[in-house]
Amino acid sequence: MPPLSRIDMMATLTIEDPSIASERAENRPEEDRSNDRLRLESELRALTEVAKTLTAPLELPELLEAALQRMAQELEPAEAGVIMLWDPSAGLFRAAASIGFDREALGRIGIRSGESITGKVYDSGKPLLLENPESVAQAMGNLRTANLSYLQQARRKDGIPQSCLAVPLQVEGRRFGVLVLQTLHKPAAFAYRDLPFVQSLADLIALAIDRTNLQAQADASRQARQEEHMRSEVMAALSHQLRMPLSAIKGYASALLLDELNWSEAKRREFLEMIDEECDGMETLIAEMLDSALIDIGQLKPEPQPLRLPRLADEMSGEVQRRSEQHSLLVDFPADFPLVEADPHWIKQVFRNVLDNAVKYSPEGGLIVVRGEARPADVLVSVADQGLGISPEDLIPLFEKYFRARYHNGYHIGGTGLGLPIARAIVEAHGGRIWADSKLGEGTTVYFTLPLLPTLAEEAA
């Protein structure tokens, strides 16, 4: 039987009887023993340094890279090394950090379970020492052609490595991947005695990976809990906001239906107007919820067409003006304003959300100016009000879903925290940007950009 691998021998290596080991050590010349001592001291130093490095506040790939570098300094024969981590969603091992390889080519490699050295070491959970090109070739025998070609590009060399030492990365039965060290030019470079050092280092690396994974899981579940909490709060607020107009509508309608009372024509009209107004409010609320749900499931698909923005701005401002006598709306676009490339249905929604806010958050009325400016590559629209304004801390999360500023100067202003995120999703789906500028107590300006019609943009360029 060919000496396929030394997996089984390696497994016994770490459980050598200590009395035999010490007896053997005592029979060796003094010079050898002093070299061993120096080597052990140096390895211990390297392990301590790597342990320190792995607790640094860096991203995982950087930590792994630093650990590999330090290992290569200590283990002089290693000319190349890679940490292959298992990606469960892809069902593949991918390179997470490397030294001595072309990173781009290495990044294209995707190793399957059981494939090549990485797959075998991961499956067995045991280290593997391959001392010559023949045994390396045998272990890499089932490496798929595309992977072999990427590996050769990554090594900038044909053929296969001269020798290899691979150890699993695992903590208490949780396996993450494999650390593979290779010599590209030097034959029979790794020895059994390198194993304890390399395995200890791999264990430190595995601990760092474990810690990062646990941290990521904790962060994700904290975020999920926060989102869930926010969603419940919003649902409660929404139910309340839907119930209020509904109760009003029910009240007016029931009153109108009372046979005993003979309402005057003016009173009947007043009640019907109230019902009409409350229905409008409910419609807006439900539309926002629906738009947000559409965006969530990726159904925001604008159908851009050449669009005259000044006309749309006029139409939307007129709509808002009719609903508020307290405010004066002014639309200011230059006469030669260029055509933009946008979907009128969705852009109307942006104007509606931003203008509704301008009205809602200036409860004492004031001027609202909608302005357009043509720029070389796009157009800039701004909506400025003279309302309550927004504090600098609240400006940061302003466009996040469900966010509502904490301070409305004692006014109770209803809302869902969905209007601006919807506006942002729409503007970004058109290739534009949206942001706001504000001063507490002085007013807010919301800006958004939209791309020019492609032909106009080309001419401008």
Ligand code: ADP
């Ligand atoms: P809402 O339904 O709460 O109005 P939005 O997403 O439209 O949700 O707005 C998020 C928050 O941003 C609002 O709750 C409000 O605090 C603040 N905001 C938005 N527009 C303005 C504005 N023009 N002036 C002051 N605050 C604003």
